[in-house]
Amino acid sequence: MLDSHRIVITGAAGTLGQAAAEKARASGAYVIGLDIVDTDSVPNTDEYYQLNLMDRDATKARFDTFGSIDALFNIAGGFTMGDTAFDPTSEQWDKLFALNVNTMRNATMAAVPLLTRKPKSAIVNIGAMGALKGIGTMSAYCCSKGSVMKLTESLSDELRESGVNVNAVLPSVIDTAPNRESMPDADFSKWVSPAQLAEVICFLASPAASGIHGALLPVRGLS
Template sequence: MLNKRRVVITGAAGSLGQAAAAKAREYGAHVTGLDIADTGQLDNVDAYYSVDLLDPAATRECFAKLGRVDALFNIAGGFAMGDTAFDPDSDQWQRMFQINVDTLRNATMAAVPLLQKNDRGAIVNIGALGALQGQGSMSAYCCAKGSVMKLTESLSDELRADNINVNAVLPSIIDTEANRQGMPDADFSTWVTPSGLAEVMCFLASPQAGEIHGALIPVRGRA
């Protein structure tokens, strides 16, 4: 499905990043992982670069080293909740927009010129099912992921003529160790598995999804 395609994954050191890298390689891709962690060689990737995606210049410099790019998975991001929308002392607003929106924009700005050199390309973003509407004590996260989803639609409209399809997956709760620790009484069997979400992302990056543009695809897990 991704035979010999060069896939770049941001947030590659995280649970979803590792699952996406493993799945993409399973489908024949050459995977480059990007993350801020200085881990040396990372599992499930063919090449790894430590880069601060909040630094636009550093991000462009990193992508310039990659040569060909066929697909970008914008996985870098994070979650926070608990503060109200009217809390003057909260730093969640700035932080959620930095790690979810600014990282995506910087990686995308660096990747698009490389994608435009190819016959086709793909960008897959991570929205959030829970951000389709505002929720109490989650305003910063919901607004940031809402921006990711609107950016996905805008980028799709801008890049469709270049045969670059831009889409986003909207997972519910992803079954990670951090989420299990944070919600120990939940029914984990209903959550989205990282591997299952990665499967959808790989399809969206494949030639088979070449006619899908600007889709926001809910991934709800098992009932």
């Protein structure tokens, strides 16, 4: 499905990043992983680089070393909740916009000049089912992921004529160890697995999805 594709994955050291890298490599891709985690290697990546994606200049400098690429998976991000939208002491707004929006924008700005060198290429972003509406004590997360989704649509409108397909997946609750720990009484079998989500991400980067532009695709499992 992704034979000979060069794919950059941000957040490659996380659970979803590793699942996406595993599926991409199994589909024939060469995987370049990026994350803030300081480690020599990350499973299922062919190259791995520690990088603070909130640093725009450092991000551009790293991407400039890659030459042409075929796809960017913007998986880096974060989640937290508990503060109200009117709490003047909350730091969640700045934190989640930095993690979810700024990392995506910086990686995208650095990647687009490389992606447009190919006749067909792709960007896949991570939105959220929960951000389709505002939820109490989750305003920072909902607004940041909502921005990711609107940026996906705007980028698609800007780039599709250049051969770059831009889409996003919208997971519900992902079946990860931290989520299980924070919600021990939930029915985990209804959550979407990282492997299921990785399948859809890789599909959107493949030639089979060449006609899909600006989609916000729910991937919710049975929840």
